[in-house]
Amino acid sequence: MHDHGVDDKYVSEISVDPGPGGTVAVYLVETATDEDTRSLRKLFDELKPHINVAQLSRGRLVSYAVQTQDPTILDELERVLKSNYAFVVMQRSFDPVIYRVVKELCADTGSKLLSIPHCNICGRPDPFPDTVITLADDNGEQMMSRCYCSTCTASLMDRTNKDFVLSLLSADRHDFGSLDRSKLVRSRARSHYLRYKIRSSAG
Ligand SMILES: [Zn+2]
Numbered sequence: 001m002h003d004h005g006v007d008d009k010y011v012s013e014i015s016v017d018p019g020p021g022g023t024v025a026v027y028l029v030e031t032a033t034d035e036d037t038r039s040l041r042k043l044f045d046e047l048k049p050h051i052n053v054a055q056l057s058r059g060r061l062v063s064y065a066v067q068t069q070d071p072t073i074l075d076e077l078e079r080v081l082k083s084n085y086a087f088v089v090m091q092r093s094f095d096p097v098i099y100r101v102v103k104e105l106c107a108d109t110g111s112k113l114l115s116i117p118h119c120n121i122c123g124r125p126d127p128f129p130d131t132v133i134t135l136a137d138d139n140g141e142q143m144m145s146r147c148y149c150s151t152c153t154a155s156l157m158d159r160t161n162k163d164f165v166l167s168l169l170s171a172d173r174h175d176f177g178s179l180d181r182s183k184l185v186r187s188r189a190r191s192h193y194l195r196y197k198i199r200s201s202a203g
Contacts, residue, residue, distance in 0.1 A: 015192035030087035054127035059111030119149035
């Protein structure tokens with residue numbers, strides 16, 4: 001067994017899903033009352049059908065990362081926040097620097113930093129990973145999900161999709177045993193962008 005309890009012998013399916021892509025923005029808002037917190041949550045909840053929302057912190061410092069195909073929403077959101085709250089910081093991208101600012105402000109204000117995905121290759125925090133790989137067993141039951149940032153995804157984009165999937169897994173910090181040397185067989189999937197069945201390399 002490996003550290004996360006996934007034994008590659010039982011992985012029988014690998015699915016690959018690209019993130020939706022789009023412009024990312026981060027909003028940091030200082031709240032003064034519970035009412036502030038509630039109306040902020042309502043605002044971002046209402047946006048969820050139109051944009052991807054990842055909450056980064058809660059408490060006095062409420063922060064969100066959002067991703068959208070329609071950047072005009074980001075300006076509108078900034079306008080609404082700035083007209084309702086005294087302290088609003090907005091950045092038109094997510095990077096380790098803004099994440100460190102969120103962390104520090106959380107510590108200063110006693111707010112809670114919420115967990116977000118980190119790239120399983122370089123370790124960089126990324127609320128909207130570029131690629132997500134899901135490992136499933138014989139019954140299609142999900143065993144583990146791995147995510148990769150845009151930089152790592154781009155650096156491993158390979159000649160074929162199969163090579164790409166295997167290079168991600170072999171660059172992953174997790175030891176997948178012989179899984180990254182398995183033979184992958186393309187399988188039909190309506191639910192995923194790409195799906196492969198694993199044929200044992202020994203067989
Ligand atoms: Zn990465």
